[in-house]
Amino acid sequence: MAMLFTRGDDPRAAVEEAAKQEGIEIDDWREPTTDDDQLGEQAAQFRPRFLQAVLVHPTKDERAAFRMRKRIQATTEGTYVASCSFRTVVYKGLVAADTLGDFWLDLKDDRFDAPFVVFHQRFSTNTTPTWARAQPFRTLCHNGEINALAGNVNRMRARAHLGTEEVGLGAEEIFHPIIHPADSDSGQLDSMVELLVRGGRDIRHAVAMLIPEAWEGARDLDPEVRGFYRYHASLMEPWDGPAGVIFTDGVGVGAALDRNGLRPLRYAVCEDGLVVCCSEAGAVDVSGHGLVERGRLGPGQMLFVDPSRGVLRDAQCKERLAAAAPYARWAADGLRKLNPGRPVEDPDGAETLETRQAGFGYTKEELAMVLRPMANDAKDPTFAMGDDAPLPNLALRPRPMHHFLRQRFAQVTNPPIDHLRERLVMSLRTLLGPRKPILTETPEAARLLTLKSFFIYPSTVVDLMESEAHGFGCARLDATFPVEDGPEGLRKAVHQLCDEAEQHAREGSGIIVIDDGGISRTRAAIPALLATGAVHHRLVSQGLRMNTSLVVQADDARDSHYIACLLGYGADAICPGLALETVASEADANEDSELVGPEAQARLQAAMEDGVLKVMSKMGISTVDSYRGAQIFEAIGLGHEVVDTCFTGTPSVIGGIGWQELGEDALKRHAEGRLVDAGYYRARKRGEYHTHNDDVVKSLNEFKAAHLLQRALKDGRDELYDQFADLVNGRPPTEPRDLLELVPAGDP
Known part of the structure; x- marks a missing residue:
């Protein structure tokens, strides 16, 4: 049965042609009867036309039905295929839960029979409700949010080769795009499960790939199950976020929770064979069904019911998945540990080091207030709340690139994670090397380098460049540009960098190193964030991103926010070489401290890793x-x-400076020569302007004291207030509102 929600032109001719191409016969067309009195005003206004096609196929091949659906979507407009299967049919809509059966009169027909049913009533939080976005979808219903959705979608865009032909599913072009941007996060997750199942995997296998348990830190996990997860991490990154999922392939039905267990799922197994699994206990009355076993799923757990074989608990499900192939052996044989490297032993002398620091935009303030506390305490420094300095594009001094990007965080229904107390469920594990198509299951997919963290030292970058032991090529990109090219040289160099990266990826380089360390008197640095983002998005757009890993040797990376930005825009591993040299040099030069260079670098690493975990946790994401x-x-x-x-798809509501201004800033930094106290974090006389500077605070306090005295004397003079107002209103622009001018509206 194919269930269609249609608008506009009649899709039946296109549907019949799609069916014909797959050897499927349409035996009958019908319009299911509905009671539209059950609809609300908005639902009735946007109600589509409903069509059902009765399908006939000699083998009832679900793959043929899947291909038929993809062909329908490619050749019609205004038609949504709610389901196209020989096993399942989807009845859903913009109706209240208790009226669904009254709206679809088929559901009240005594002849309508099914061994199980999947149902979900949801309240849309991130998307506008539509008939197509109502749940359940074709393989699942999902209560939760995919926090890492943008990254998951970008990765799928980058997967030009899915492996459909190798597994007998059909030509690649039929299945692109796998994910449609108009779908909700739940709908996009459903598309991924459907692809993996039609590609030959059991539906439990597909769900375990996409929503794995927190296996990295689980000490008592079965070795074979751990091997299953280790292997599949080389194929697919987790779709991370709160998730309670009910799923079905039409043969069995199951339930699964995310690795943090942030959504409830309770089940009841009755003596007569009835099994109920819901987010709330008591949603279905089980009285009269005999003895009842009640329970709830824990974080990362799964429950599966096969009407012909009974109930499978979590351990049984995972053991069967792990036994389907020698995943543990493939992972053990293929994954090779890569050491993060050795601490920098001989940092540059003070004068040379300062010149390099100035060239990358370091300031005295950052050394004292950011790097030094990180090297001493192994954690991010603590500042007062609020940032009263101008926005980067309004600042008096050139700002580092990462100041132009502000983090978003979990809100409303999306709980953050406590990265200190819930460290067990978080992971910084990193893989390097070219990835295999996600539909393949071969030992070669696990032939990758594995790191405990994204953080590496310069010695590891050198080893990657010089050694062929890893079995795939490594190319280096010079992230600098000629000073003589002027500000325009930055844009030209970034585009040239992208061209070189694309060429190396096409030629088979499994690792590309973006290195900004080649600065000199004649060459200025491209900000590593610009270089990384531009290369990442070029490779994504060309379908080459999964062919290579990006290692970034970023001498301008010196705090956790910069590291998080690099990761967020595609870096696989990061070496903040100059920051390591800086803390090592300071530790060795400080005779009053017992801290030595290697220990200072280890603490800087710990601080940056902890900072990234903190940033991830604010968005409710558990794995890097x-x-x-x-x-x-x-x-x-x-x-x-x-x-x-460089940052394709990132919101930029107000716009701002372009390549010319960024090029000028890069050249100003390059010409600086010596460290300055820029005053980014505190007000300094020759530093960045702060709205709460000493003059403003002093004036405000004087006005407050005088105002109290005037109230006592009942004298209404406001000269001090005028002085305070002049300071505030006459300040340099620091926010967009400072550039607004109120225009009188005139007479009504």
């Missing part, structure tokens, strides 16, 4: 694999041309 490429930022003060090239 899910966070990588997720772009959970908003651009503040960047022009659309820059955003389109």
